[in-house]
Amino acid sequence: MTQALTNEEKSKDEFFQALARVAEDMVEKHGKEFASGALILAAQWVAQNRIGKKDDPMH
Template identity: 70%
Template sequence: MTQALTTEEQSKDRYFQQLAKVAEEMVEDHGKDFAAGALVLAARWVAENRLGTPQDVKH
């Protein structure tokens, strides 16, 4: 018996699908190292509350 997903679970699933698509595109365009680094950097920005705020980004 399969249990239906809650509204929150459905929302989270959509975000995971979007992340997977973006990650696949980054790998295709720039390789695995770039994709992994970009996703780790994005996770770091989330953890540090730095999204949406101008910061000195070192390239």
């Protein structure tokens, strides 16, 4: 029997699906190198706590 996903697990799964769609679009339009570089840069910004700050050029 399969166990039902929690609300948190469902939310995380939705984010993974959205991220996959964005990555696929980037690869299609600009290639693997751009997509992987952009995703790595985004991961670095998250790790460095740069996402969501007012001085962040993304906001």
